[in-house]
Amino acid sequence: MEAFTRNAPDWTKTATHAFDFCCPRCEASSREAKKVWLNRYAPVTMENYRRKWQEFYLCECEQVWWAWSNERPSFEDNHN
Template sequence: MSKMEAFSPIPPKWTNDAVHSLDFYCPQCGNEPRKAQRVWINRRAPVIGDDYERKWQEFYQCDCGEVWWAWSNDRPPSEFAQRDNPVEE
C-alpha cells in the first residue's frame, strides 16, 4: 500500500505494533510526522474527550522504521495556522 492508505477504513497490518508517542514525534529518532513513510488515521473509532471534542488515533511509519501513533488533538499547532490568522496588535 502507498501513503494514500491514510483514510482506508481497514487498519493496515503495519499499524499492529505501533507505540504511543506522547509528544507527536517519532519516539525513536525524533522525526516529525511529515517525514513519515506511511500514515493511517483511525477515523472509524473516534474518542470523545472531556470537552466533548472528537479525537482520533493517527498512525505513522517513520523513515527510521519505527511505527508510532498519537492522538489527533495532541498535534502541535500548525505554523500555517498562524499565517492565516494573524494576531492583531
C-alpha cells in the first residue's frame, strides 16, 4: 500500500495545494482519488502542540493535489 510508505511516490512531485480539501480542477473529494500518500514522517507542530501533515491525492482527472490533514472536513460535514 502506497499511502503509508516513508518516501514520497514520484506522482506527488507535481502536486498543487488545494485550499478546499478537494481537487482544484474538478472538485472531486479525497475519497474519489485513485492514489493517496500521507506524509506522516514530516509532521508540522502547530501552536497548540497538535500535529498536522500533508496528504497527497491523485484525482481521477489526473490532477495531483495536497492539503493539510487538519483541513479535512469531518465525516458528518460530507453526509448531512
